[in-house]
Amino acid sequence: MNQLRSLNIEHVSPVGLLRQEISRRTPFGLTAERLAQQGKPLAEDSTLALMRRWFWTRKPDAGFALSGFPATLLQAKVFDEWLDARDESLHGLIAADQSSEAVVDHYRALGLTVVETSALAA
Template sequence: MLNLVLFGPPGAGKGTQSQKLIEKYQLVHLSTGDILRNEITQGTELGLEAKKLMDQGVLVPDAVVIGMISNKLDSNKEAKGFIFDGFPRTVAQAEALDQLLETKHTAISGMIALIVDNEELKKRLLLRGKESGRPDDANPEIIGKRIEEYNNKTAPVANFYKAQNKFQSVNGIGSVDEIFASIATVTNSFN
């Protein structure tokens, strides 16, 4: 089973590249944001718990998110693998994910980090903000904070996977197809 963590700062191209990975390797996309919204919509026990917390403005605890991921894994037992999007964001989440996957007799195959310099990220996000109307992509100050938050919080997660020899970085600048070719080469090395 091929289980990938695709990482990169806002604007690095994760959404574009994850779609290409899903198509090429027939992976199931696991976006924690999508899973949360789906559990809430379906009114599951975990979804109701998450909604109650979100309504109070409180972050959903890792244990609840891990429970939702577990449900998603269980409902896709025939999957060739999964691509984790937006998770794990902390070392504690990475450790919890490893423990969960171990109970399912699988593991993270590798983490691929898209490397893009801050100036390019800002240009991409401002352009995306104009095209999509997303307010968080239209404000240079907010963009700077999002990039800083990513750099501060995710470096330890990258180190977590480096310690397991599961971390690979890919240059996230170039054409979509050039970047994907690099990602595919790395992905094939995990198989």
């Protein structure tokens, strides 16, 4: 991830954004913290709201690398809509072993180059 910073590419993940919300003691962060203490995951709509806020406040065409998002087919389709609205596109997908097969298949169907991390290790 240090290499990303040297290329001026922001690394973003829902977990990282959530940690920021919790450390800032925002209402969103406090709710998420309560859920975590109860062992409950963040609802998909909350994850989308968190990522939406990041996406729409960043500079247009600023480089980024995402981890853990989109994690579901719904999140991928919503993210595609955000990209379309800003006339932006993805340049590639590196799929970790735990990546959703539906998300990987979705981006393959769109013609995006998908590199699987298991292939990188070989």
